[in-house]
Amino acid sequence: MPVVGVLGLGAMGLPMARRLLEHGPVAAFDLDPARVAAVAEAGATTARSCAEVATLADVVVVMVSDAAQLDVAVFGADGAATAMAKGDCLIIMSTVGPNTATAVADRLRSQDIAVLDAPVSGGTERAGRGELVVMAGGSDVVFQRCREILDCLGDTVVQVGKEVGDGQTVKLVNQLLCGVHIAAAAEALDYAERLGLDPVAVWDVVRHGAAGSFMFNDRGARMLDHRYEPVHSALSIFVKDMGLVIDEAQRAGVRLDLAENAAALFSEAARAGWGNVDDASVVEVLRNRPRE
Amino acid sequence: MPVVGVLGLGAMGLPMARRLLEHGPVAAFDLDPARVAAVAEAGATTARSCAEVATLADVVVVMVSDAAQLDVAVFGADGAATAMAKGDCLIIMSTVGPNTATAVADRLRSQDIAVLDAPVSGGTERAGRGELVVMAGGSDVVFQRCREILDCLGDTVVQVGKEVGDGQTVKLVNQLLCGVHIAAAAEALDYAERLGLDPVAVWDVVRHGAAGSFMFNDRGARMLDHRYEPVHSALSIFVKDMGLVIDEAQRAGVRLDLAENAAALFSEAARAGWGNVDDASVVEVLRNRPRE
Numbered sequence: 001m002p003v004v005g006v007l008g009l010g011a012m013g014l015p016m017a018r019r020l021l022e023h024g025p026v027a028a029f030d031l032d033p034a035r036v037a038a039v040a041e042a043g044a045t046t047a048r049s050c051a052e053v054a055t056l057a058d059v060v061v062v063m064v065s066d067a068a069q070l071d072v073a074v075f076g077a078d079g080a081a082t083a084m085a086k087g088d089c090l091i092i093m094s095t096v097g098p099n100t101a102t103a104v105a106d107r108l109r110s111q112d113i114a115v116l117d118a119p120v121s122g123g124t125e126r127a128g129r130g131e132l133v134v135m136a137g138g139s140d141v142v143f144q145r146c147r148e149i150l151d152c153l154g155d156t157v158v159q160v161g162k163e164v165g166d167g168q169t170v171k172l173v174n175q176l177l178c179g180v181h182i183a184a185a186a187e188a189l190d191y192a193e194r195l196g197l198d199p200v201a202v203w204d205v206v207r208h209g210a211a212g213s214f215m216f217n218d219r220g221a222r223m224l225d226h227r228y229e230p231v232h233s234a235l236s237i238f239v240k241d242m243g244l245v246i247d248e249a250q251r252a253g254v255r256l257d258l259a260e261n262a263a264a265l266f267s268e269a270a271r272a273g274w275g276n277v278d279d280a281s282v283v284e285v286l287r288n289r290p291r292e
Numbered sequence: 293m294p295v296v297g298v299l300g301l302g303a304m305g306l307p308m309a310r311r312l313l314e315h316g317p318v319a320a321f322d323l324d325p326a327r328v329a330a331v332a333e334a335g336a337t338t339a340r341s342c343a344e345v346a347t348l349a350d351v352v353v354v355m356v357s358d359a360a361q362l363d364v365a366v367f368g369a370d371g372a373a374t375a376m377a378k379g380d381c382l383i384i385m386s387t388v389g390p391n392t393a394t395a396v397a398d399r400l401r402s403q404d405i406a407v408l409d410a411p412v413s414g415g416t417e418r419a420g421r422g423e424l425v426v427m428a429g430g431s432d433v434v435f436q437r438c439r440e441i442l443d444c445l446g447d448t449v450v451q452v453g454k455e456v457g458d459g460q461t462v463k464l465v466n467q468l469l470c471g472v473h474i475a476a477a478a479e480a481l482d483y484a485e486r487l488g489l490d491p492v493a494v495w496d497v498v499r500h501g502a503a504g505s506f507m508f509n510d511r512g513a514r515m516l517d518h519r520y521e522p523v524h525s526a527l528s529i530f531v532k533d534m535g536l537v538i539d540e541a542q543r544a545g546v547r548l549d550l551a552e553n554a555a556a557l558f559s560e561a562a563r564a565g566w567g568n569v570d571d572a573s574v575v576e577v578l579r580n581r582p583r584e
Contacts, residue, residue, distance in 0.1 A: 121501030133501030156500040160493060173484045173494050177476055177503035180550070184472040187550050192465045194546045201452060202465050208448040209413030209425030211469035213505035245483075253583035254486045257557070258472070258479050261549050291545035
């Protein structure tokens, strides 16, 4: 297997890099030296910049947090684009929205660099097990070329469209559900507490029935533990993602009542200081509200 | 196994009666003769009234649609209470809210009739397989006495509290999640359609990741089929249940943004004529909205 480049080693990028290392060589970079040390310990070749990763790998996976970081990682002074060769391929796995993905692809086309738009869903644990859902947008040729890498990371790998941006658009639908489900888990557990129920007992019953969701299981457990270490997805990520969902809805003239509501709750939580920790902390906004 | 009585043979009651018949004799009644014929064909003894069921069985399961039907089934002129003997037991499996369950138990206490409050979750298919979640509220003695019946109907049977009403209160938390998840499924699939995506393809990808929920799987499939036969839970049930959720929240001074939103959507759907068909039809309200 040729060297795969990985840019961004956060809550998702690091377990994904570890997973790729089980299948072949990886060259990786992150601005945070602690993360670089962690991936080196796992056996990756570490680079001093995104550009250096691009010199070592023909295919570069970007798993940074947002569009601003993507811009720096690809088009910055030490960005991947400065070192990528004609025929190389960039896989955008971050959630950055369809417009950003399309703009990156347009800009790299002049260098004959192919782009696959392939955001993922499933969270940290599943990333480490190679059990992500991958929503890929791009040509058949590029999708097939990246297929082995995607199959290493995901157990549900689907080419959802032929254009860069299609994966991001599907991811917006995914994030609408994820954001509303996290907010619903918070609302339900806070409601249980305020009705005088034991929220742990309630959670452990109702999650087995029609009320069950990935998020109620996953985030619900951490809401009940009151533990919000930032090893999982930071709350600020959902502020960003719900913003992308709503921007695209406004562009298309779609009214989104539940998503707007969940977005407002994440924003309120970020203003209250929970932005850099686990998004399960969104429940604290509700817990801190006075009774009406 | 002694005869078990079943009152109410709708979308949940009929498969539950069939399931009970696999384990022992059942006596059943419903106001709808077609439903009575269906349960007779499955092998049940059919009665001409709730009272007659009560003469045939020591333990009577009530699985009617709402509090008004429960009142008629138990306290009506031909209601079960007219024929229940001292020491008999009534299991309330309908969702009627904690106050109604408590009131029924209080009223039957003078006749020395025990009540177990045991609402369920899981839907029609799981009811038929005995895989419901049962949230039981009642004394240890009554819970143990009913345990065999509950275990026949559910694979997750939990005594969530020692008081009648405790099961109903937990069920409210369950219904908050169910109602919001159904509304979220509708919002997400309508969003996908309006963004020009193939909603079937989107559904079949994102349900495998962090966006997954029982309701997105179950109701989502029927939203995509545009098929709303009333064999499943009628939309009016969710109008009722979200009303119970919000009533209890107001009593406790709890603000519920998402649940209020979902409740408004179900009410809008009922006003638009979808009340007597499958609650997946709630998506049609969104599909019929003009672009903004």
